[in-house]
Amino acid sequence: xxxxxxxxxxxxxxxxxxxxxxxxxxxxxxxxxxxxxxxxxxxxxxxxxxxxxxxxxxxxxxxxxxxxxxxxxxxxxxxxxxxxxxxxxxxxxxxxxxxxxxxxxxxxxxxxxxxxxxxxxxxxxxxxxxxxxxxxxxxxxxxxxxxxxxxxxxxxxxxxxxxxxxxxxxxxxxxxxxxxxxxxxxxxxxxxxxxxxxxxxxxxxxxxxxxxxxxxxxxxxxxxxxxxxxxxxxxxxxxxxxxxxxxxxxxxxxxxxxxxxxxxxxxxxxxxxxxxxxxxxxxxxxxxxxxxxxxxxxxxxxxxxxxxxxxxxxxxxxxxxxxxxxxxxxxxxxxxxxxxxxxxxxxxxxxxxxxxxxxxxxxxxxxxxxxxxxxxxxxxxxxxxxxxxxxxxxxxxxxxxxxxxxxxxxxxxxxxxxxxxxxxxxxxxxxxxxxxxxxxxxxxxxxxxxxxxxxxxxxxxxxxxxxxxxxxxxxxxxxxxxxxxxxxxxxxxxxxxxxxxxxxxxxxxxxxxxxxxxxxxxxxxxxxxxxxxxxxx
Ligand code: GLN
Numbered sequence: 001x002x003x004x005x006x007x008x009x010x011x012x013x014x015x016x017x018x019x020x021x022x023x024x025x026x027x028x029x030x031x032x033x034x035x036x037x038x039x040x041x042x043x044x045x046x047x048x049x050x051x052x053x054x055x056x057x058x059x060x061x062x063x064x065x066x067x068x069x070x071x072x073x074x075x076x077x078x079x080x081x082x083x084x085x086x087x088x089x090x091x092x093x094x095x096x097x098x099x100x101x102x103x104x105x106x107x108x109x110x111x112x113x114x115x116x117x118x119x120x121x122x123x124x125x126x127x128x129x130x131x132x133x134x135x136x137x138x139x140x141x142x143x144x145x146x147x148x149x150x151x152x153x154x155x156x157x158x159x160x161x162x163x164x165x166x167x168x169x170x171x172x173x174x175x176x177x178x179x180x181x182x183x184x185x186x187x188x189x190x191x192x193x194x195x196x197x198x199x200x201x202x203x204x205x206x207x208x209x210x211x212x213x214x215x216x217x218x219x220x221x222x223x224x225x226x227x228x229x230x231x232x233x234x235x236x237x238x239x240x241x242x243x244x245x246x247x248x249x250x251x252x253x254x255x256x257x258x259x260x261x262x263x264x265x266x267x268x269x270x271x272x273x274x275x276x277x278x279x280x281x282x283x284x285x286x287x288x289x290x291x292x293x294x295x296x297x298x299x300x301x302x303x304x305x306x307x308x309x310x311x312x313x314x315x316x317x318x319x320x321x322x323x324x325x326x327x328x329x330x331x332x333x334x335x336x337x338x339x340x341x342x343x344x345x346x347x348x349x350x351x352x353x354x355x356x357x358x359x360x361x362x363x364x365x366x367x368x369x370x371x372x373x374x375x376x377x378x379x380x381x382x383x384x385x386x387x388x389x390x391x392x393x394x395x396x397x398x399x400x401x402x403x404x405x406x407x408x409x410x411x412x413x414x415x416x417x418x419x420x421x422x423x424x425x426x427x428x429x430x431x432x433x434x435x436x437x438x439x440x441x442x443x444x445x446x447x448x449x450x451x452x453x454x455x456x457x458x459x460x461x462x463x464x465x466x467x468x469x470x471x472x473x474x475x476x477x478x479x480x481x482x483x484x485x486x487x488x489x490x491x492x493x494x495x496x497x498x499x500x501x502x503x504x505x506x507x508x509x510x511x512x513x514x515x516x517x518x519x520x521x522x523x524x525x526x527x528x529x530x531x532x533x534x535x536x537x
Contacts, residue, residue: 004132005171005267007141008160010208012148012178012197017214018250019177020073022241023143024080025251026175029260031081032275035138038131039077040089041070042124043145044152048094052431059307063463063513064089067437073143075311075513079318080251082516088135091127093152099123116155124159139267148176149200161205170268176201176208176231177241180215180223189217191226198231209266210237212259218242237262248284248517251277283517287321294325294531297346299369299386300355301362303331309355312383315515316353319524323532334362334369342372351379351503351531354386356463356510360409367393379503379530381523384464387506388418391468391496394481408466419469421492427465435462439487441494441509447484448505449495452526458485460494460509467508468493503530 007026011019020041027037047053050061051069062075068087077085100123104114131140144160146153164172178194194213201208211231213219219240228235239257244250254260255275264271296316302308313329320327330349337345346352352373354366366386370393373380382390388406395404395417403410406418427433438459443450470493473483485495485507498504507523515521 003171004129004137005139005269006128006132006163006167006173007139007263007267008163008172008174009141009143010148010157010160010174010176010201010206011144011146012176012201013193014179015147017177017179018241018247019143019145020076021247021250022175022177022212022254023073023141024076025254026259026263027077027139027141028080028251028277028280029255029275030139030264031083032277032280033260033264033273035269036136037081037139037141038083038085038089038135038137039073039081039141039143040091040128040131041073041143041145042127042156043071043090043092044150044156045092045145046094046097047092048098048431049090049092051434055302055308056305059305060310061463062311063436063461063510065438065459065461069432069436069463071145072307072310075314076247078514079314079516082518088127088131091124093155096120096123096127096155117158120155121159121162124156125163128159128163148197148204154204157201157204157206164206170266173209173263173266174201174206175210175212175263177212177214180213180219180227182215182217189215189219189223191223191230194227195230207232209233210239210259210262212239212241214241214243216243237266246284246287248280248287251280252284279518283321286324287317290321290324290326292325293328294320294323294528294535295328295330295348295350296320296528296531297330297332297349297352297369298355299332299334299337299352299366301334301357301365302355303333306331311510311512311515312353312355315512315521315524316528318515318517318520319528322520322525323528325528325532332369334365337365337368339368342368346372346378349378350535351381351527353527354380354382354389356384356386358385358408363389363409367396371397374498374501374504377502377534379527379534380501380505381527382506383512384508384510387496387508388466388468390504390506391417391476391481394476394479394498395472398479398481399475406466415472417469417472418466420465421467424465434465435467437461439494439509440489441485442488443495444482444484447482447495447499448497448503448526449484449523452505452522454522457488460507460511461513462509464508468496502534503527 030037049069059072066086070090074085224238366389395401401415404415405413483493496506511521511523
């Protein structure tokens with residue numbers, strides 16, 4: 001048995017309390033004391049992964065270097081820890097059942113009746129422990145999606161109960177995150193929902209070791225004592241998580257509350273040094289104290305749910321902060337942009353970003369936004385579908401191919417400037433079959449892309465089926481839009497830019513997935529820098 005320590009994070013009362021941020025913050029504090037930590041998310045839904053989910057359902061789909069399509073919380077884990085995650089860090093009920101059913105079909109269960117306990121719970125435990133045994137982490141933090149009491153999360157909670165029982169006493173603990181609502185009318189903070197939620201957890205045989213309370217008002221000693229008493233924990237294990245203006249402040253708040261020391265004591269980890277958070281705090285100071293604003297327009301079709309663009313928004317925040325600016329983000333619905341409204345919607349922006357996406361809804365609005373940025377010399381960043389739109393717009397309005405399109409939007413277009421990749425042509429299953437994960441990109445010297453990266457060769461993450469059609473490249477380059485990055489193996493175009501424009505760059509990959517607090521992404525840094533310059537001028 002490895003001596004990896006396991007921390008489980010469950011949630012109660014309501015969803016969206018920020019288990020992901022609490023998990024990432026605790027991980028950050030442990031990492032800052034020198035431990036090798038990873039975070040895992042177990043999602044109780046039946047999709048095998050979130051790749052087939054509409055962003056309105058669960059927000060963005062985050063892509064790891066190894067090409068896994070995962071929950072957006074993994075983005076927080078990477079942004080906080082500055083360490084790559086992989087497929088092993090996100091497991092859904094769909095994947096658990098798929099594995100168990102495959103084993104059953106293979107005959108691995110030797111004639112046994114296959115049941116939720118032990119077979120599903122064993123598969124869950126195997127997926128948790130693998131991070132400790134195979135990947136050698138000192139601490140594995142496993143976040144259980146959903147809320148305690150949900151039918152769907154029962155097998156996970158049962159797996160947690162079993163693991164706590166099987167492992168050494170100081171090897172596994174449970175942190176339960178709940179809400180202490182504030183009733184304005186009576187001016188009171190209420191602990192009853194927490195009591196009920198801990199009771200629900202106790203009914204499944206799990207005693208939480210630490211209670212983290214989300215609250216909008218400071219919790220006094222009486223409230224903390226009350227929660228400690230009703231939930232069978234010592235008062236030091238009642239941790240307040242007060243609302244803050246930025247998620248990046250949460251690790252600092254958690255340290256002030258002693259969450260890391262409480263957890264370390266319970267896990268029998270020596271507390272002989274202080275966490276090293278200097279760089280993190282420098283970033284936080286910059287973020288909170290930036291006065292001057294940079295206005296960035298994000299044009300997309302899922303803007304009603306900002307979580308659909310989580311990584312892009314965070315990457316812009318990192319880039320603005322390192323440029324000593326406060327990000328003022330303008331979410332603009334692509335379906336509301338047309339030649340009549342475009343000026344009213346986009347004028348005054350310092351930079352325009354056209355977002356990734358699938359399908360034809362909102363495409364014409366995106367093309368109009370690209371045209372506006374190109375003609376008015378506003379710094380422009382197109383990501384994935386945003387890059388493809390830049391290519392289509394250039395074909396229509398500069399090359400004069402009026403019916404140019406992507407074959408995703410118009411199968412029989414006479415000018416398929418964006419077309420299906422060769423190896424996508426026979427794909428029938430939609431799940432997990434895109435061009436996914438990290439690929440190399442060779443950068444051309446003397447371009448905006450090179451200026452950003454200052455490197456010949458980079459690796460970036462992908463998630464798409466269509467690509468630039470290289471047949472048209474000579475026409476583009478002649479007319480002033482060049483390929484400044486390509487895949488060295490396949491020759492696929494990865495970056496298109498217009499050298500004559502102050503800053504006009506389209507990337508086929510997703511730079512937003514790899515921007516972290518301590519490692520902001522060079523393409524975002526350059527884009528925001530150009531936007532600031534544009535504002536001044
Ligand atoms: N729909 C486009 C493709 O599949 C772009 C995908 C994206 O923006 N992530 O190629």
